[in-house]
Amino acid sequence: MTPSHALPDSKKLQELEEQFDPEMRFRPTVPPATQIVKWLLIVLSCFHFYTAGFGLLRETTHRSVHMSFVLGLIFLVFAFNAKSAASKPVSRWYAPGGVPLADWLLALLCATSVMYIPYIFEDLAMRVGNPSTLDVVMGSILFFTLLEATRRSMGWPLPIIALIFTGYSLFGPVFPGLLQHAGASWSVFINHQYLTSQGIYGVAIGVVATYVFHFVLFGVLATRVGLGQLFLDIAASVAGRYAGGPAKVSVFGSAMFGMLSGSSVANTVTVGSLTIPAMIRVGYKREFAGAVEAAASTGGQITPPVLGAAAFLMIEFLNVPYQTIIAAAAVPAFMHFFGVFMQVHFEAKRYGLRGLNDDEMPKLRESLALRWPTLIPLVLLIAILVSGRTPYLAAFVGITSCAIVGLVTPTKAIRPVSWVLLVVLHGLLMLMAFGGFDEGVKMALFAVGAVLTFLGTRFGRITGRIHYGTLVEAFETGAKYALAVGAAAATVGIVIGVVTLTGVGFKISFIITGAAQALAGGLSTFVPEMLMSTQTLTLLAALVMTGVVCILMGCGIPTTANYIIMVTVAAPTLVQLGVEPLVAHFFVFYYGVLADITPPVALAAYAAAGMAGSDPFRTGTTAFRLGLGKALVPFVFVFSPSLILVAKGFTWPDFLMTFTGCILGILLLAAALSKFFLVEMKRWEQLMCLAGALLMVAPSFNATLVGLALAAPMVVRHLAARKRALLPG
Secondary structure (H helix, E strand, O other): OOHHHOOOOHHHHHHHHHHHOHHHOOOOOOOOHHHHHHHHHHHHHHHHHHHHHHOOOOHHHHHHHHHHHHHHHHHHHOOOOHHHHHOOOOOEOOEHHHOOHHHHHHHHHHHHHHHHHHHOHHHHHHHOOOOOHHHHHHHHHHHHHHHHHHHHHHOOHHHHHHHHHHHHHHOHHHOOHHHOOOOOOHHHHHHHHHHOOOOOOOHHHHHHHHHHHHHHHHHHHHHHHOHHHHHHHHHHHHHOOOOOHHHHHHHHHHHHHHHHHOOHHHHHHHHHHHHHHHHHHHOOOHHHHHHHHHHHHHHHHHOOOOOOHHHHHHHHHHOOOHHHHHHHHHHHHHHHHHHHHHHHHHHHHHHOOOOOOHHHOOOHHHHHHHHHHHHHHHHHHHHHHHOOOOHHHHHHHHHHHHHHHHHHOOOOOOOHHHHHHHHHHHHHHHHHHHOOOOHHHHHHHHHHHHHHHHHHHHHOOOOOOOOHHHHHHHHHHHHHHHHHHHHHHHHHHHHHHHHHHHOHHHHHHHHHHHHHHHHHHHHOOOOOOOOOOHHHHHHHHHHHHHHHHHHHHHOOOOHHHHHHHHHHHOHHHHHHOOOOHHHHHHHHHHHHHHHHHOOOOOHHHHHHHHHHOOOHHHHHHHHHHHOHHHHHHHHHHHHOHHHHOOOOOOOHHHHHHHHHHHHHHHHHHHHHHHOEOOOEOOHHHHHHHHHHHHHHHOOOHHHHHHHHHHHHHHHHHHHHHHHHHHOOO
């Protein structure tokens, strides 16, 4: 494989992510701060790696250790503002290592206030509802330092939302009508947020500390050992030779790489570094090239088995096993990539764009021969997840397997000593994971494996895919990538705490339901009863309002925070209207992800625009157009939950009818938006196709028939025109 087909090295990828993702813009430092931060990050990763494999700590202690490291490190890693971050670091007495003394103090204060809770754990039950002055002081320190840490790592929107909810809880009597409540004193507010598990120490930070961190680390390591490159080679070999090949490689590659990253921006930067230049080279416009990568990359957060952080929150909120989430996400994720793929295909046919030549594509057989061992960690991770064991155990096995594969298998021909080590070390790993041993025995087995690895690489003269230094760097980078999501989860805990303290979630649900019923009453005079009942119209109106709010919220806050807030305040409305909880959560999740390609704040689209050299806003609008299939699919699985596979009431006839209608609808939608089916479309054909697509994705047999009837004239004309074009002379 030629160097032009290879992904940038880890340092270059990190630079690209820092350039395009605000959450990755870390402050430059000099010694001693550089080494202190580095080893604190590595210790944080080691803590999570150890607890995943050898046993979690008590819930409160585990969350506290995680949060103290994450929030403390944010003050060392992220500067106060962009100007400070851009300045050249100089170590002075008032800024050791280029980090101001104020930031060192804030990091210490924040970590101390977090660890205060496990320190008083034995007396915690007696203090809840009757906090001491010190409790309130420590809680107040955490509240304000948490907001500042979140502002530094993510910007203003999420802290502002948390402050608005805080104001609502404190000044309840001044609000009008249904929103009015008695209000809470600062002491009561801090008691609820700080001393109970309903606020900052709630389920959101628990999920990040128990699941999300581990999968972020797994994704980094899997990329380092070469699994991402293998996925891109497979995608190029499968789709590269056809019309518009690089764009189709982008769709396939982003789908597979998304299985590892769970991040829209990381997916865009990694895959786009190869596919965007190739798309431009074969004739795609720059805006379209960037938009394809952005739209495809947003699928990374909805693609099993890793998905995004929000998927792990569903486990806790819904109390379902992770394999249920994986199964539920499979078909909707396919629909998203199918929609993007078909628009890419029609665009290529419309403009006569070529595919990749043989010399422009990697040799799949060579790539598989070199990189097939990198599939072992992913196969093990999926197998353990599907078996019903805990996600953090699956991540531990996946991370350890990545280290084994990276250290003992060379990039060229595998020697016998590598084969032996690969088998023996994985045997020890399986014994650790499933042997039912206590912590001491597991540690002994791990130590034996580590010694064998060292002896094999040192005296067996194995030059692995990665060095020990790469492993250490991956642990450092993985922890860095998890800082922002950790701060977001803790801050969203404030929002959840206000909802549980004031009951505002039920009030908002009542308001949304009333507005939806009023809107449905007005629409019922225009929509025939045979197509949509008043009850269905009410649900449709509530879904549209919820989707719009999700997109607007997602313009300023990350997907995970968006999901938690909307699940807290909006999902109960959908459940009241008869939507199954699993389906309601997926609806909110999908529309939160859609914000990554929705202007004016579309991070994935802006990252792609930066790499394509295109206008960011036009790239964002084009990416939104390409991702419209993702906007329709959530409505489909709300009205026909069989598309989710594991939803209650699933039947194969319902699934097949819905699946077929959805496929045909997305196909028509892609053709209408691309202005091409078999030949160039006329304006009236576009309008008929759009109407037909919307009716066909509706899970109603009558609506599907009407949609087919609307699309039929276009199909007939295009078949005839295509036949004439193929006739000789």
